[in-house]
Amino acid sequence: MKKIRVWGIKDLLSLSLSLLLAIILAMGSLQLQAEAATATEQNRANDSFQLGRPLVREMEVIITVSNDGNVTARGIQAEVPLPTVPDSPYQKLLAEHFDPKPQHIITDPSGSRRAIFYLGSLPRGEKLNIVINYLLLVYPIEYSLGKSSAAGSGYPGEALVYLE
Numbered sequence: 001m002k003k004i005r006v007w008g009i010k011d012l013l014s015l016s017l018s019l020l021l022a023i024i025l026a027m028g029s030l031q032l033q034a035e036a037a038t039a040t041e042q043n044r045a046n047d048s049f050q051l052g053r054p055l056v057r058e059m060e061v062i063i064t065v066s067n068d069g070n071v072t073a074r075g076i077q078a079e080v081p082l083p084t085v086p087d088s089p090y091q092k093l094l095a096e097h098f099d100p101k102p103q104h105i106i107t108d109p110s111g112s113r114r115a116i117f118y119l120g121s122l123p124r125g126e127k128l129n130i131v132i133n134y135l136l137l138v139y140p141i142e143y144s145l146g147k148s149s150a151a152g153s154g155y156p157g158e159a160l161v162y163l164e
Contacts (some may be wrong), residue, residue, distance in 0.1 A: 004120070005161055014089075018050065022110055023143070024065040026152060048143060049141050049142060049143045050141070050142055051089070051090070051139040051140070051141060052139060052140040052141065052142040053136045053139075053140075054137050054138065054139050055095070055137070055139075055140065056094075056136070056137055056138075057135075057136045057137075057138050058133065058134065058135055058136075059132075059133070059134040059136060060131065060132070060133050061080065061131070061132045061134070062129055062131050062133075063080060063129065063131075063132075064127055064128070064129050064131070065078060065122065065127065065128045065130065066126070066127040066128075067122040067123065067124050067126055068120075068124075068125075068126075070123060071124055072119045072121050072122065072123045073121065073122045073124075074120075074123055075120075075121075076118070076119040076120060076122055077116065077117065077118055077119065078116075078117040078119060078130060079114050079116055080102075080114065080115045080117065080130065080132070081112070081113070081114055082096070082105065082113040082114060082115055082132075083096075083113070083134065084110075084111045084112055084113065088141075089139065089143065090138065090139050091136055091137070091138050091139065092136065092137040093134060093135075093136060094136060094137055095134070095135040096132060096133065096134050096135070097132070097133040098115065098130075098131075099130070099131045099132075100117065100119075100130065102115035102116055102117050103116055103117065103118050104116040113133075117130055117162040127150070144162075
């Protein structure tokens with residue numbers, strides 16, 4: 001049986017606003033990247049990598065809870081790690097959607113987060129999925145294998161052989 005996701009108006013509005021925010025952030029990040037590139041050129045002329053153009057990505061995590069025992073499991077609780085807040089320089093979390101919704105999201109002082117799900121009872125032989133959808137703005141790292149100040153002659157061929 002194929003599972004069909006039903007999105008409510010609230011979910012669609014949230015997703016639409018998230019996509020709009022992603023576009024605005026992508027446009028604004030071009031200026032920030034230009035400023036960062038200038039600072040990088042001034043401070044580290046021999047760097048061999050830089051942040052690429054931002055990309056919007058969707059990610060779905062499915063966690064299956066199953067009861068392989070002989071009796072109904074009761075009082076089931078699942079604790080699921082979530083992306084850390086604040087965002088990193090390489091990735092920004094724009095939106096997340098849970099099915100089912102967690103009862104609590106705990107954030108510790110370092111920004112690590114965990115979702116707590118109370119799943120109730122699960123009859124023997126049954127399975128239950130926890131589905132988490134993320135909308136991310138990702139800044140890929142672009143590498144350059146040109147001359148560098150590292151040991152060796154600085155020819156790209158040496159770097160490629162080393163990486164193999």
